[in-house]
Amino acid sequence: MKTILWATLTANGNYAQSGPENPPKPEALGDFAAQAKAAGNFIVGRRTYEAMAGNGGGGGPFADLDIVVVSASAKELPGATTASTPQEALDYLRDRGHSTALLSGGGALHQAFLGQGLVDELIFNIAPVLEGKGLNILLDNEKYTYQDVTFVESKLLGGGVVQLRYALAR
Incomplete structure (x- = not known):
């Protein structure tokens, strides 16, 4: 199963923090909806x-x-299936007939998938904002102290949002 990690980052490399004063860029949200529908x-x-x-x-x-x-703690959530581990989530989607899994929000979730070597592709939408606070993608695991990625493509989504795509070797 191909696993794609999708995230919106700020121009200075942090995860974009959305809120009422700083809503997510509509171009990035539209891209997420299209990626999720395709997967x-x-x-x-x-x-x-x-x-x-x-x-x-x-x-x-x-x-x-x-x-x-x-989630290790949530057992039932309306409108969703819960899994206690990244691999359990992928197994569930594979059993449902999916060939691609789209991994979205949560810095800790991204780190868990990356740390277990479960990501095949990265999609980063770079938003035209700078933020002084925010989360970074940290590669704690020794396996990921350095890893080459292969550039796949870049494209403009509009509104100043640039999408970068990279492949990871598993």
Whole structure:
């Protein structure tokens, strides 16, 4: 199964932090919806899912998708399937007939998938903002202290958002 890690980053490399004063860029959100629809699914962490659900996240463009929430503590979440580990999430999607898994929000979730060598491709949407605070993608695991990635493509999404795609060797 091909696993794609999708994230929106700021121009200075942090995860873009969204909120009422700083809403996500519509071009990045549109890209996520298109990527999720193409994959037929997405995987998120519990906090990201709860934030999405608070904004009507399970419906709309995501109504017909398999949504998997990776959480050690959450057992049942409306509109989603829960998995306790990254591998369990991938196994569930594979068993449902998916050939691609889209990994979305949660810095800790991204690090867990990367640390276990479960990511095949990275999609970074670079938003035209600078943020003084924010999370970074940290590669804690010794396996990932340095890893070459292969450039696949770049494209402009509009609104100053640039998408970069890279492949990782597994």
